Amino acid sequence: MKSLLLSVLMTVAFTPGFAQGDGKPAKPSTPPAKAAPAPAATGLVGNKDSKLCHKADCKAAAKMKDANKVTFASAAEAQKAGYKACKMCKPF
16 A cells, blocks of 8 residues: 555656646746847947947947847948947947
């Protein structure tokens, strides 16, 4: 009797998802992170809030929120959209 009880407990203990009570495997608790928009071929990134344009490797661009990032194919495109050049990295 003890061995039967022990085998049942071992089966239950090592069944994935059994602790949740639904019999399904546990899902990850955090969703996968969204990828930041990739810089354009020229490596120019604009900030929607400040209307400044940066090189992709600029320290200010690294601190920018992903939601505020806009990529540009050229300096002319950024200027046409009303963006000014960052004074630290001087993209154009």
